[in-house]
Amino acid sequence: MNDIENNSIAKKSKQNTKSLAIWTGTWLVSLALVAFGPLLLWDYHQAISLCAIALNVVMGYKMIMVNKQHLEDLDELQQRIHLVAMALSLGVSMVFGAVYGLLESIRLVEFEPNPSGVLFVMGISYAVGMVLAHRKYS
Amino acid sequence: MKNRFKVLRAERDWTQADLAAELDVSRQTIIAIEKGKYDPSLSLAFKAAKLFDMQIEAIFQAPEST
Numbered sequence: 001m002n003d004i005e006n007n008s009i010a011k012k013s014k015q016n017t018k019s020l021a022i023w024t025g026t027w028l029v030s031l032a033l034v035a036f037g038p039l040l041l042w043d044y045h046q047a048i049s050l051c052a053i054a055l056n057v058v059m060g061y062k063m064i065m066v067n068k069q070h071l072e073d074l075d076e077l078q079q080r081i082h083l084v085a086m087a088l089s090l091g092v093s094m095v096f097g098a099v100y101g102l103l104e105s106i107r108l109v110e111f112e113p114n115p116s117g118v119l120f121v122m123g124i125s126y127a128v129g130m131v132l133a134h135r136k137y138s
Numbered sequence: 139m140k141n142r143f144k145v146l147r148a149e150r151d152w153t154q155a156d157l158a159a160e161l162d163v164s165r166q167t168i169i170a171i172e173k174g175k176y177d178p179s180l181s182l183a184f185k186a187a188k189l190f191d192m193q194i195e196a197i198f199q200a201p202e203s204t
Contacts, residue, residue, distance in 0.1 A: 075163040
């Protein structure tokens with residue numbers, strides 16, 4: 001019998017996780033360039049900002065494709081676990097995002113709601129979903 | 139759904155990691171199937187049947203209907 005080192009799904013998962021980490025990091029760096037580059041590097045030059053945005057979109061596309069491949073290469077139980085986590089994350093983000101966007105207009109808060117707050121909730125709810133699904137199947 | 143994964147694996151003196159490698163799934167999947175917490179897909183069930191050289195119904199038993 002093969003041992004776990006020869007398990008092709010384990011190998012693929014390791015490679016895909018590494019690839020996903022690299023492309024997520026690259027996307028984050030390109031996002032930081034869009035956020036801080038105009039102020040710190042090129043004094044709000046529009047053409048350069050547009051190039052930075054294009055680069056960010058390309059990096060984002062690559063990250064999405066690598067993530068898709070990562071999910072496709074998981075086994076059926078791992079895919080189900082991610083599906084549960086994604087369902088929770090999507091639902092919570094939608095409910096939270098809808099209410100959060102209304103807070104200022106109904107005068108419950110003074111500040112303008114920042115869309116990045118939804119990303120934070122999405123990440124946290126995804127992580128919670130992963131933990132719950134792992135516990136369910138272990 | 140009940141299954142005989144654990145017994146069949148033990149009879150062959152295989153570890154969960156061995157069986158996972160043969161079926162090309164994670165060890166977590168084998169653990170979940172053995173504990174009855176996860177019912178495998180039809181394709182994985184056929185793969186297991188071929189590996190154990192048995193009929194699917196000799197490995198998996200559907201719960202009795204009430």
